[in-house]
Amino acid sequence: MSHSVRSHLRLEIDAYDEAIRQFIPGYEEGLNRIADEVAAIRPALVLDLGTGTGALAEAMLEHESVGAVEAIDVDPEMLDRARTRLVRFGARVRFRECSFEAPLPACDAVAACLALHHIPLMERKRVLYKHIFRALRPGGVFVSTDVTMTADPEEREQCYRIWTAHLVSRGIDEQRAREHFDEWSSEDTYFPVEEELAAMRETGFVAECTWQDPPNTLLVGRRW
Numbered sequence: 001m002s003h004s005v006r007s008h009l010r011l012e013i014d015a016y017d018e019a020i021r022q023f024i025p026g027y028e029e030g031l032n033r034i035a036d037e038v039a040a041i042r043p044a045l046v047l048d049l050g051t052g053t054g055a056l057a058e059a060m061l062e063h064e065s066v067g068a069v070e071a072i073d074v075d076p077e078m079l080d081r082a083r084t085r086l087v088r089f090g091a092r093v094r095f096r097e098c099s100f101e102a103p104l105p106a107c108d109a110v111a112a113c114l115a116l117h118h119i120p121l122m123e124r125k126r127v128l129y130k131h132i133f134r135a136l137r138p139g140g141v142f143v144s145t146d147v148t149m150t151a152d153p154e155e156r157e158q159c160y161r162i163w164t165a166h167l168v169s170r171g172i173d174e175q176r177a178r179e180h181f182d183e184w185s186s187e188d189t190y191f192p193v194e195e196e197l198a199a200m201r202e203t204g205f206v207a208e209c210t211w212q213d214p215p216n217t218l219l220v221g222r223r224w
Contacts, residue, residue: 014081016053022170023180024114025163026213030145031059033211033218034111037143039063043108047072047135049100050115054082060111061089070105072096101128104135112144120189122199129203133223142205142221149190149215162214193217 021027038046038060044067048057051071060066071086071093073079079097086093100115101124110132119125132142150156160181167177193209196219200207205221212218 016078016081017055020114022167022172024147024216025166026211026216027114029213030211030216030218031056031113034113034143034145035059035063035066037141037210037220038109038111039065041109041139041141043067043140045070045105045107046109046111047104047107049110049112050074050118051082051095052078052113052115054085056111056113057082057086057093058089061086061092066092067108068092068094070094070096070107072098072100074099101131104131106137107135108137108140110136110140110142112146114146116144117146117188117190122191122195125191125196126199126202129200129205129221133203133205133221136223138223140223142200142223143218145216145218147188147190147215148193148196148217151192151195159215190215193219 034056042065046060046066046069048060048069048071051057051073054071057069057071061069069092071079071082073082074097076097079095083095100112101119104110116125116128119128136142149159163181164174164177167180168174172180197207197209200219200221204223206224207219207221210218210220
């Protein structure tokens with residue numbers, strides 16, 4: 001799987017952190033909720049899938065109970081930005097340039113923030129969930145925030161209206177907001193939360209949706 005944030009979002013890499021807060025409702029809260037869930041199990045090693053600029057890795061490493069984070073991303077420009085951002089954490093963070101669909105090492109937690117919507121098929125996502133489940137040690141946790149969309153056309157349109165209103169509140173013209181959705185659809189796929197949870201549970205996770213700021217959703221899967 002290849003992916004370039006520069007071409008997908010039509011952004012310079014240094015503009016990403018500001019723009020993502022415009023684009024996604026509850027972005028900051030989502031980061032903090034993931035970090036809190038992960039820190040609660042006191043993991044020795046966390047995998048950050050699609051680390052981007054390292055914002056999630058930073059939020060997790062701010063917790064002293066988090067041992068180390070392996071930041072994984074296929075986009076070399078984003079990974080370079082993450083290296084700069086996370087340099088103060090020294091040996092507690094390491095970097096790997098590869099797809100998060102590649103084999104994963106044994107770990108205590110897996111986290112992702114707005115990364116897994118780049119997987120276009122639920123069957124591929126089920127395979128990833130199996131890889132994550134197998135990589136996690138007993139007692140481990142998988143936490144992900146991402147956009148989800150209902151399959152019902154009317155409810156889906158209502159969700160897009162809510163999302164549009166968020167973009168407008170952040171200074172983006174309504175027509176431009178809708179254009180963004182069309183542009184992003186070339187690489188982004190949003191599944192219903194029920195399908196996501198079902199896929200996680202089929203894998204073996206005890207899974208639940210613990211927070212939503214539509215269309216942003218927090219999913220937590222535990223391996224007992």
